[in-house]
Amino acid sequence: MLYYNQKGQTLVIVLLVMILALATGLIVSNRVIQGFKRSVKIDSSVRALGVAEALVERILTLNSGTLDDYIANNSCGSACQLIITGSDGITATAQATLSHYGNSTNQLDVKVEKNATYEVDLTGYSSSSTVELCWDDAASGDNPSVYVSYVHGASPYSLSKYAYNAASTLHGSNGFSTAASDLSYPNCFTVPAKTTPLFLRVRAIYNDINLHVIPKGGSALPIQGYVITATGAVSDVVKTVTALKTKPYLPSEFDFAIFSTSDDTPLQN
Incomplete structure (x- = not known):
């Protein structure tokens, strides 16, 4: 009978097992570390x-006068800074910058939800300049129409009203005028110049609208609100939040009460 020395084979097997165990441990550890990260x-x-x-x-809780002062001075100091330290000692910091929304000859872009009203301040806008209103077709559903109330003049104030369907609409029998494509937008119409412009109220009908308010004749739209951009940071992680604070204006429900055209039917508009 022959006897073989199997000690070497046993050692190899032990080493292989150790290597496999180490590799498995490294893989598991790496996954744990990656998961923790x-x-x-x-x-x-x-x-x-x-x-x-x-x-x-x-x-957002600050009033317009305070925000105007901060923007004019190009500084809002501690009002635009925030530090929060958690119970675990981790610190989160944020800095904010402020700027005016509008106050430019550039067009104003805003989304108006269905049946909601957006008000465009025209105080100080040139009495000889028109305003172009344009909007996009809907991504789905009916193309939206717009109903516009233009308040102008001195007391007693005057009200001009305009109602326009999109160029392609399912509601051609509603008595509205029809918009036309212009300035690369599918739906546009011109709001005539008025003496002492005050504000436009634009209501979205049938669908949400992406509204584009375009000043004409080289005139600048006045300030419409404030853009607040805040950047938060924790270690090397940075997040940015941008919010728009508009000037205060009445909701669409008030159009019927304030701009009623009938003395004996108060809710007629």
């Missing part, structure tokens, strides 16, 4: 976004 990054991301949103919400 992802968790930390998600946590930091949530905190950075949260501190930016908190700063925006705080600035």
Whole structure:
């Protein structure tokens, strides 16, 4: 009978088992570390976004006069800074910048939800300049129409009203005028020049609209509101939040009460 020395084979097997165990351990450890890093990054991301949103919400409570002063001085100091330290000692910081919305010869772009009203301030706008109103076709559903109330003049104030369907519409029998394509937009019409312009109220009908308010004749639209941009940071994670604070105006429900054209039927418009 022959006897073989199997010690060497046993050692090789033990080494292979150790290598496999080590490799498995490294893989598991790497996955745990990667998972931990992802968790930390998600946590930091949530905190950075949260501190930016908190700063925006705080600035939204400031009145127009205060915001105008901050923009004029190009500084809002501690009002535009926020530091939040969690119970775990992790610190989230945020900085904000302010700018006017409007106050330019550039067009104004805004989304107006169905049956909602957006008000365009025209105080100080040239009495000899028209305003072009354009909007996009709907991505789905009926193309929207617009109903416009233009308040102008001195007391007693004057009211001019305009109602336009999109160039392609399912509501051609509603008595509205029809918009035409212009300036690369499918639906546009011109609001005539009026003495002492005050404001336009644009109501979206049948669908949401992406509205484009285009000043004409080289005139600039006055300030419409304020753009608040806050950047939150936790370590190397940065999140940015942008919000628009418009000037205050009445909701669409008030159009019927304020601009009624009938003395004996108060809700007629």
